[in-house]
Every structure is written in C-alpha cells, then in structure tokens.
Amino acid sequence: MTHDTITLAPAEPDDFADFRKELQEAFAVAVVEEFGALPDGPIPSDAVLTGAMGAPGAEVLRILRDGRKVGGAVVTIDRETHHNSLDLFFLKRGEQGRGIGLKAWLAIEQRYPETLTWQTHTPYFEKRNIHFYVNKCGFRIITFFNRHHADPNHPEEDSDLPEGAGDAFQFEEVMRSSAVQAG
Template sequence: MPEKHIVALEPLAPPDFSLFVKALQEAFSVTPREKFGNPDLVPSENDIRASFQTDGAQAFHILLNGERAGGAVVVIDEKTQRNSPDLFFISPGYHGKNAGLAAWKTFEARYPDTVIWETVTPLFQGAQHAFLREQMRFSYRGMFQPPPCRPERPHGESASPLDTFFRFEKIMK
C-alpha cells in the first residue's frame, strides 16, 4: 500500500543554496553511478545557479512529513502559463515511496492556472521517463541535442548520447 505523505513547499532561502545544490547533485547522481559508474554526470553548480536566475524561477525545498526530502526550481510564466519543473528531485532515501508523485501533485495544486507543464530530461534517465509518463501523466514530445559548441566540449567534437534529451509535456487545460 502506498505511503501517505504530508507535503509542504518551503521557499528556498539564499543561505540554503549550497545545501540545495549538494542534495540535488546527490539525487541526480544515482542513475549515472548505476549505469556508467560515473556519478559526475549531474547539473553543475553553474547550471543550477542559471536555473535559479531564469525569469519566473521559484525555488523550494520539498518537505515530506516535516522533513526535507527534495527540492525543485519551477519556472512560472504568468503570461502564457506554459510552466516548467526546471529542476525537480527527491532525495535517494525517499525514492520508491511515492514521494515524487505526492510532491508533484502539490506543485500542480499550487499553480492551478498552468495550461501546460513542459520539461526535458537526459536520454539515460530511463526511470525518470517512466515516472514522467506513467505517474505524472506527461506525454513524450520529442528528442533533441543541444548545440554542438559548448565550453565543456572541444570545438568540433560531436555530441554523445549523454547529450541527448527527451522533451515532455502535460496539458492541464
């Protein structure tokens, strides 16, 4: 029987940024560690900081039954209501306990005017794809690779499957 959770969203205070980054990177490292033996295939601190600085970004700790169990940066476009869970994570100790779905439902309730939720996730995150489709009811909308010239990749080096992302949407209205 699924565990029942009381979910709350706690706005992220600037002094908590480093703690948030560490928790997110730990959560995102599980699949790369298991699949590739490389837990370093996670968003960098600079990528996370950029997410925080996106117009409309709102950052939260996810509290489950009063304990910090994850976090999210959601980007809310007040004009179009095409919104995005830019970064969304549940700490590994809460995986497999329906915590992610309970947290996601809290975000949907917090932003009832959302017309479409849209997100991207790396190709290698197969469990995340299943969670998005089967639990959160997102639909697959395509695959893409970022532009080939990125600072971390030498000029001319082609993109690898690790640079391939899936795009998902959930139509709310």
C-alpha cells in the first residue's frame, strides 16, 4: 500500500497546452486498445478540450502526487444549485493502478463539500473507467447515450471516431450530505 500524498492545485494557463497533451495521450490508450488506431487528430480534439476548460463555471485542476503532476481534472461547479460535473479526469500514462485516481476523486469531493450531486460520463468501451466510477467512487449509471439516444450536450463531439465509438454512459453520484439535507 502506497502512502503517496495526493493533492489538487488549480492549473495555470501556461500549463494548459501540456494538460491537453497529457489528457489526449491518456485517452488515446483506450481508443487504440479498442479500435486499433486513432482517427486523424487527437481524442478529444483540441477544440473540445478548449471548450470544456473555458466553459462557465469550469475549474481546471492538476492532480499532484507528492507535488509532481500526475494527472488532471476539469470540473464545472454550479455555486447556486450545487449540482456539479466532472467533465474530464485523467492520470498520465504510467500512473494508473496505484490508487491515485480514487485519492484524487476523494480530494475533489472534499474540495467541493457543498456538492449535492456529481455527474460525469465515459465511453461505453472504457471498462476500467466504468469500474472506477461505479465500484470505487459510488456513482450509478443514469443514461446510455448512443445513436438512438444522443447526448444533447455533445451531439457531434469527435464524430470522426469509428461507428459506435461515441456511445457513452452518464453517471451520477448523490452525495451523502445531500441525502441528509433532503431527509
């Protein structure tokens, strides 16, 4: 069992290019494993990442392991409703499988204690992500987006992927504190 210290820090704008590159490299592994190759251009595209990182309420966070950058997250925080979203979450290649992801997620939960619900999504073929969100973090699957049920927030995102590659699960985690507040 590792005793690494996992912390979060706001990403600085001069770090955004490296953040995007590291995220795309991390996401590429699963796409190549599932489909054999990447389509032309990175996944997610630079335009998608720039949009997510610059969206209203978005906060770009670096995941640090003993002070070293090992990943990142983009969260959207709604300070009025407290229904927040985890838009992007990644660990750099070679950092997976050590419990860093769960520690990082718990640090995000602690950073935003007013959160009533978290939502996130992941491609249908990302079994490790599905396991992580459902079995480790306590999310539940609430929607399956596919060609018959499109994601209204991302209708044409990265449409140069192979047929069906855009299918995704949407997850939700209801925070324990919100259940207490409702009861």
